[in-house]
Amino acid sequence: MSDENDFYRFTGTKGYIVSRPLVEAVNCAIALERPLLIKGEPGTGKTLLALNVAEGLGLPMESWHIKSTSKAAEGLYVYDTLQRLNDARFGEGNVGDIRSYIKLGPMGRVFTAENRHVLLIDEVDKADLEFPNDILRELDEMRFTVMETGDEVVARERPLVIITSNNEKELPDAFLRRCVFHFIEFPEPDLMNQIVDVHHPNLDSKLLDQVLIKFYWLRGQPDLRKKPSTSELIDWISALLRSGITQDQLDAHIPFLGSLLKNEQDTAAMSEFEERGGRMPNSWSDLGPRYNQ
Amino acid sequence: MFLDLFYGLRDEGVPVAIQEWQMFMTVLERGMHDTNLLSFYSLAKATLVKSETYFDAFDRVFARVFHGIEGEFSASDELMDWLNDPKNFEGLSDEQRQALENLDADELMRRFLETLEEQDERHDGGGRWIGTGGHSPFGHGGEHPTGIRVGGRSERKSAMKVAEDRRFKDYRTDVGLDIRNVKVALKRLRHLTREGLSDELDLPETVGETCKNAGEIELIYRPERRNNVRLLLLMDVGGTMDPYYEPVSRLLTALHEERGLRDFKAYYFHNCIYESIGTTADLYLKDAVPTGDVLRLLDSRWKVVIVGDAAMHPAELMNPRGNINPRYESETRGIDWLLRIQDHFERVVWLNPDPPTDWEHTRTTKAIKSIFPMLPLSLDGIQDAVTTLVGSRPSAPGITRH
Structure with missing residues (x-):
């Protein structure tokens, strides 16, 4: 090297x-x-x-x-023909020099x-x-x-x-x-902990644990049409923090579902699940062997 | 051994060429892997594999080729390297560092085993020997990945563990379908032409015309390039197709969401196509339209995709009045309707959700396969179907080019 x-x-x-x-x-x-x-x-x-x-x-x-x-050519340069035509027509600009109508694109600028x-x-x-x-x-x-x-x-x-x-x-x-x-790859919970910590330092660790359990549980649902991603998790935590939610409130219910699920079928399936009294996980052991090696 | 990896990957269908191999060799020559198997693993993956769909194959080959190597890599060399690198001890006092450096590998291993025996409850952080998130070389989830792993959820897995985990199974193209994957496959279903309204500035023509016009600007417009593919989907519903509800509905969703197509129509049938065909999936008689009308309205340029398992009672295909549904009277045999469809349209493919290994065992499947190109309802199959529908026309059998 x-x-x-x-x-x-x-x-x-x-x-x-x-x-x-x-x-x-x-x-x-x-x-x-x-x-x-x-x-x-x-x-x-x-x-x-x-x-x-x-x-x-x-x-x-x-x-x-x-x-x-x-x-592809736009990344290198653009030859502004219309401007040149216009300038020629109205006698403006430096029409004689073609270089003044060559505008470098991002790639061209980086090269030079x-x-x-x-x-x-x-x-x-x-x-x-x-x-x-x-x-x-x-x-x-x-x-x-x-x-x-x-x-x-x-x-x-x-x-x-x-x-x-x-x-x-x-x-x-x-x-x-x-x-x-x-x-x-989608981050595993350990790495996710660190990522969340960067965005929301000083988050109560028990609350964070509950948040992550719910989040990974939701992602683990096989019928989900669009899985929530890291950026949605960060937004969701912001919403939770702003509303001052406590850990207990998270136990049996997922508030602000809209910031996690962006598809109406998914949201409908979730509310149906809650109406049926479906049980949400409260600990990592509820999530199956993948998170409990 | 390295060549085993190369040929192993090629055997598994991973497109590795000399160019990638040279890239990988350059990395090794420069010693970027730091004699660390995990680095070796991720560098090999970054240079040799260019699509996550092959990660699973890569993991399998890697685990096979390098099985049993791990011990040599991790036990002493790696540990000593780790200890020799002062970067790993940021946050430790000089004294602590000194104490660590005085331990040799055997001693470290011995202490590790002892500590493991002494400790019977889990703890995180802190300066003790085993735990998570601490600074000790033992434990997991700590600051450095070369530490001996004690178990627990961790992203810092050993290379062999990572390889054997095969977390990328989901990305194998020959297995499942998700809507997004299907859409990616369908994106290639296009044939660009310029037709219709002129709303795009045609610069070369404008310049040319302006010159002819002695400098008086003359703007010339042309139609935008647009996809000219019209797609007709004929779908088998109910009965033997029920187990395939998920993949079929994903294909349907992807097709309905595909905005790039010029036109898209879907019709439904049960087992085989006869005189009439359903406009809705529940096949109500009142919603049915004559199949002949469909053929008349849609010209031969329409691309046709038929989805069905092609498995039925032979009489349903080969006999007059073979329709299993008593609500319909169909004098013409099912196979004749299929032949008409084949004759009418230039490009037709049949997607079959049954595994290809079963096709030869069903008489009707074999018969239908001789009429249409039949492909499995998998991501690979859909990709091949798209190629069959819009790719360059294969030369007719019997004609050879010189």
Whole structure:
């Protein structure tokens, strides 16, 4: 490993709890100078990871949020033809210089920047199926040519590229081959404890235990159409705290269900369960062997 | 041994190529795994496997190839490494650190076993030897993953334990269906064309026209690219299909929520298709429409997906008036209706929820399989079905290209 890469070694930040395999994957991507592809359930903090890697490494970050209409070329540069046409028509601006109408995109800005950046390509699966293939060469060689001027843009400092995907589309094999891959698993209760602690420090540990038991029980229901995620748990705890709920009130009832379940069938199924007098778990041992090894 | 991993993965159908293998080797050469099996495991996974659907296969192969290695890795080397790394002792005083460093591995192991015997109740935190969340190398959930694991829920599992857990079973594509997965599969069901209203600025044309117009701006618009796939779903309901209610309803939900399709229609039948076909899943006579009308209204470009187990009494398929439902009189044989559907539409697939191993044992399934391409109702099957429906047309049998 080169000295320079030793210098960039990610170990996590205060506000973001990472699992060890994730740290390994990040450092692996840094050492190999490969893009890091992050997948995982929604709400497991894929986008936040890039922010925190940048913070942890002390590097500036540039993000490129992908939409269904995004084109690969937009990340490099956009040639603003309409503006030029308009300027030409009304005799404004520097029409003679095509360069003043070349606007660099996030990738182009990172390449031309003086210092090393973290480049986040967020939700790459939102774009067209061919999108990842279109940025392959740029990610590999870290260079591109501006067609209109013939200028070649070469990255001064190879950025650390972090790509997130929600799995809405399959990514092409050629693209995957170039990436280091990490799948953010849903946190186990121990890790979840730490995560909650970051967001809600000083939470009563008994209350937290009850909250987590209910949460994991709910997630464990096989018929749930949309499982609540970490970010929903954090919101739910905020709601509980604001209403000043006590541990006893949590025993037999889940208040503010709406912040956990976002699907009407799920909510209906839950209230039916409560009306039938279904028993909710009060201890980890009620949740079955998976949580009681 | 490493090559066993490589070929083991390939045997399990994980697409690992030389490129990934080189990436993994580079990581090992640079010593990033720190002679730690857990790091080795996560680095191998990060570099070799590019989709969570293969994590299960990876775990199986890893557990098989490296079975029995763990002892060597963890007992002494790992422990000594751990002790030699001052980073692990943040928060300890110099004296405590000194005391720890003076212990050799055997001593540490001995103390560990002793402490384990002495201690009979659980505790968390604190500076004592065994517990959770503490600073001791023993216990679990503590600051460092290389400590000897004593049991309990923990994310810091040993590599072998993690591999043997096979937590990624859920992500195997050949097993289950969830709505989201199905939607991902269905996203590929598209054929983009430009038709209809011109509402997108066509820049090259605009520039061209503006030039022709001597600089007077001429804006040219064109229709947006849109999915041109129309999908017809024919679904077997009731009877032998009841056990498959869940996967079938997930497919149906995913299809109904699929906004990308140009048009979508669903009809229902019981066991086989005859003169009329239901517009609702309960097959009320008053809601039925003649099958012939459906064929007349929908042109051959419609893609057809038939979902059914294809298992019925042979008479239901092969005899006139074979309809098991006495409310219907059907002179034409079921198989003729199926052949008509096959003739009318360019692309038809049959999704069968029964396991493919059963198909050869049922006469009607075999007969129907000879009419339509039949695929299992699994994620892989749906993906193949989508390819069959919109992929490039396979060359007709008997014709070879030179």
